[in-house]
Amino acid sequence: MSVDSAARVIYLAIGLLVGLVAHEYAHAWVATRLGDQTPRLQGRLTFNPRPHLDPFGSLILPGILLLIVLFGGNPLVFAYAKPQELNPWSLRRADHHSTLIALAGPAANVVLAFVFGALWRIGLSGEASKLVADCLIANVILASMNLMPIPPLDGARVVARFLSPRAREVFTNLEQYGALFMLLIFFIISGPIFTFVRVIGNGICQLVAGADCLAG
Numbered sequence: 001m002s003v004d005s006a007a008r009v010i011y012l013a014i015g016l017l018v019g020l021v022a023h024e025y026a027h028a029w030v031a032t033r034l035g036d037q038t039p040r041l042q043g044r045l046t047f048n049p050r051p052h053l054d055p056f057g058s059l060i061l062p063g064i065l066l067l068i069v070l071f072g073g074n075p076l077v078f079a080y081a082k083p084q085e086l087n088p089w090s091l092r093r094a095d096h097h098s099t100l101i102a103l104a105g106p107a108a109n110v111v112l113a114f115v116f117g118a119l120w121r122i123g124l125s126g127e128a129s130k131l132v133a134d135c136l137i138a139n140v141i142l143a144s145m146n147l148m149p150i151p152p153l154d155g156a157r158v159v160a161r162f163l164s165p166r167a168r169e170v171f172t173n174l175e176q177y178g179a180l181f182m183l184l185i186f187f188i189i190s191g192p193i194f195t196f197v198r199v200i201g202n203g204i205c206q207l208v209a210g211a212d213c214l215a216g
Contacts, residue, residue, distance in 0.1 A: 001071055008075065009066045011131045015116075015138025016062055016079045017049060019109050023142060024052040024081045026108035027101055034097045036090040044084055052081040056179045057152075065186065074215060075137060076194060078145050078186070083152050083175055095161045102157035109143035110204060117208030136205070137213050144200040148193065150185065152178035 025047055028039030043051040053059065057080035065077045086101065088094040116136035124132055149159040151174040160168045174181075185193050198214045205213035 005070050005072060007127070007130065008134060009070050011134035012069060012075055012077050012138050013062070013066060014131070015135035016077060016142070018135065019112055019139040019142045020058065020079050020081055021047055021049050021052060022108045022112055023105040023146070024084065026104040027084050030104040031084070031086060031101045034091055034101065036087050036101075038085050038087045038090070042085065054080060054082040057081060057182065061179075061182055061186070075134070076141060076197070076214070077138060078141055078182075080146075080152060080178070080182070083178075099158050099161050102154040105154050106143040106146045109139045109146070110208075112139040113143065113204055114208045117205070117210075120209050133213070136209060140201040140204050140213060141197060143204060144197045147200065148196065150181055151175040152181075 024044060028045040031039050032045060039045050049058075062077055062079040069075050069077065086098060088098060091097040113136055116132050116139065119132045120129070120136060123129075146154040149155040151171070156171065156175075160171050163171055201214045202212040205211060
């Protein structure tokens with residue numbers, strides 16, 4: 001543990017918080033624009049982090065991953081929020097619009113990656129450069145991870161659209177075991193998952209910053 005690693009934990013935590021709130025706001029904003037007012041009624045159409053926080057996904061899991069960074073580990077950090085409820089009967093084209101709502105979160109993280117990538121390209125120095133780089137990393141990981149078709153991630157909601165009604169119901173119900181899936185991903189079967197995240201994430205980094213940002 002060092003001063004540099006402690007600073008990096010803080011910077012990554014800031015990036016995760018900004019990215020997570022933007023991610024959830026994007027879900028809520030697109031849903032309301034498409035006719036579902038559930039996010040507004042449940043207080044999710046806000047930049048206030050508190051309504052979005054999930055005890056495990058927003059606090060415990062990122063806390064463990066940031067602790068690993070503190071002691072010199074790979075900065076592959078992640079967080080997720082409480083699932084947002086969706087009323088498909090409020091949507092004009094339920095399947096198509098549900099997919100757009102699911103993809104809005106990762107899209108918001110890609111937009112933030114472009115912002116942080118642009119800031120990184122202008123050549124900031126010192127701690128500002130480190131902060132921007134770590135915020136870029138956090139948002140690239142949030143975008144890449146959420147494309148995985150694993151409940152409770154957004155990719156699972158996209159895949160669910162193409163399943164039969166019975167299979168979709170079973171698959172969607174797996175969201176309640178999201179914490180277990182995250183433990184499996186990060187601490188048991190991390191290899192292929194992290195390879196996917198690095199490939200997609202570094203593709204985004206090359207696009208927005210001109211260089212890889214996720215180490216192998």
